Amino acid sequence: MELSTAVWTGGVAVAAAVYWFVWVMGAAEVKGKSAVDLKMGTIKRDNVKDKYTQYWSFFRRPKETATNASSAEKVPAFVDTFYNLVTDIYEWGWGQSFHFSPSIPGHSHREETRIHEERVADLITARPGHRILDVGCGVGGPMRAIAAHSGSQVVGITINEYQVTRARAHNKKAGLDSQCEVVCGNFLKMPFENDSFDGAYSIEATCHAPSLEDVYAEVFRVLKPGGLYVSYEWVTTALYQAENPEHVETIQGIERGDALPGLRAQKDIASIVKSVGFELVQEKDLALPPAGPWWTRLKMGRIAYWRNHLLVCVLTALRIAPKGVVEVHEMLYETARHLANGGETGIFTPMHMILCRKPVKASEEEN
Numbered sequence: 001m002e003l004s005t006a007v008w009t010g011g012v013a014v015a016a017a018v019y020w021f022v023w024v025m026g027a028a029e030v031k032g033k034s035a036v037d038l039k040m041g042t043i044k045r046d047n048v049k050d051k052y053t054q055y056w057s058f059f060r061r062p063k064e065t066a067t068n069a070s071s072a073e074k075v076p077a078f079v080d081t082f083y084n085l086v087t088d089i090y091e092w093g094w095g096q097s098f099h100f101s102p103s104i105p106g107h108s109h110r111e112e113t114r115i116h117e118e119r120v121a122d123l124i125t126a127r128p129g130h131r132i133l134d135v136g137c138g139v140g141g142p143m144r145a146i147a148a149h150s151g152s153q154v155v156g157i158t159i160n161e162y163q164v165t166r167a168r169a170h171n172k173k174a175g176l177d178s179q180c181e182v183v184c185g186n187f188l189k190m191p192f193e194n195d196s197f198d199g200a201y202s203i204e205a206t207c208h209a210p211s212l213e214d215v216y217a218e219v220f221r222v223l224k225p226g227g228l229y230v231s232y233e234w235v236t237t238a239l240y241q242a243e244n245p246e247h248v249e250t251i252q253g254i255e256r257g258d259a260l261p262g263l264r265a266q267k268d269i270a271s272i273v274k275s276v277g278f279e280l281v282q283e284k285d286l287a288l289p290p291a292g293p294w295w296t297r298l299k300m301g302r303i304a305y306w307r308n309h310l311l312v313c314v315l316t317a318l319r320i321a322p323k324g325v326v327e328v329h330e331m332l333y334e335t336a337r338h339l340a341n342g343g344e345t346g347i348f349t350p351m352h353m354i355l356c357r358k359p360v361k362a363s364e365e366e367n
């Protein structure tokens, strides 16, 4: 073979390998977000590493953050930074729904996710003509599933501007933009009228609030009397022992890597719901058997994690991904380990379901 032919053949082989590695393998979970597309939300390229360092020093001691009033006030801003850092990595490696779901034998992750989301719509009896609130909507995976399943109008709120852009683009692409609306704002102070929603839900989002009372009180305010609200909460279970250092290490690892100002105990959720005026309708840990383990999806992906790690290293070295992505990816890998451990030991659940109703006032009941 001539030298020039050999060089060309070699070049084509390398190009094909790079294409396969980055574009084919890189779109790890859902085609549409590939590794070459990893931006860090609205953070300027050169600031990613600094923002990550700031985030990490703020959330290093999660419990102190929650109990100190001036730190607690800063939580939404740091949660916003967190989602700038992780949103693209989540979409790339997990999909458009940023939550866990019980595993169901014979079903794909995508189907498990849809079933877990449609359950929300059924629990709050969402139907055509209803205006439903999604508290902490992410890039809108659940919103689209719920709108499509129930025929209702869904309005989502997220603190992160970048997620708003992503969610609106996905809504349009899915042909659901006439049913789904996305607003940027703080769920502790929502830009909505009193009594303006027929139903509301939050999926693995209110755990970011420094005070659960405050976010529940806001949902209560904007719901119409008689309206139902369901939340999937991240909590420690009765098996968690605060004096067991391994338990503490796992829970703090989950809090640090997920921007949480301190996880609540499962036993406290019902009383918080009631303290803001809701009637408790149902409470259930959806992770308990017969539900299949939600954490297997995290564990089964070990090889994928290593492939992804290699990929972000290569893309950062080639300056395709901004500096700091490798650190964020490592933080997520570590967090996944703590989450899986929390699930396996049973000391943590991300799906404590609480369903409640805003009471119908006596005067309205009589009408």
Ligand SMILES: C=C(CC[C@@H](C)[C@H]1CC[C@H]2C3=CC[C@H]4[C@H](C)[C@@H](O)CC[C@]4(C)[C@H]3CC[C@]12C)C(C)C
Pocket (backbone or CB within 6 Å): 089, 090, 092, 093, 094, 097, 098, 099, 100, 204, 205, 207, 258, 259, 304, 305, 308, 309, 329, 332, 333, 335, 336, 339
């Ligand atoms: C509800 C929240 C987020 C829950 C999950 C959607 C995410 C929690 C941990 C995330 C991940 C961990 C490991 C990542 C992996 C190293 C990477 O290669 C690909 C993406 C991950 C799998 C990533 C995906 C999303 C999570 C599972 C919190 C924040 C309240």
Ligand SMILES: C[S@@+](CC[C@H](N)C(=O)[O-])C[C@H]1O[C@@H](n2cnc3c(N)ncnc32)[C@H](O)[C@@H]1O
Pocket (backbone or CB within 6 Å): 076, 079, 083, 096, 097, 098, 099, 135, 136, 137, 138, 139, 140, 141, 142, 157, 158, 159, 160, 163, 185, 186, 187, 188, 202, 203, 204, 205, 206, 208, 209
């Ligand atoms: C783990 S994601 C879950 C997103 C979505 N529920 C889902 O399941 O795909 C948590 C969401 O809560 C939002 N969030 C956290 N704190 C918030 C706040 N103070 N106000 C509004 N949204 C907030 C985040 O921006 C993010 O969209």
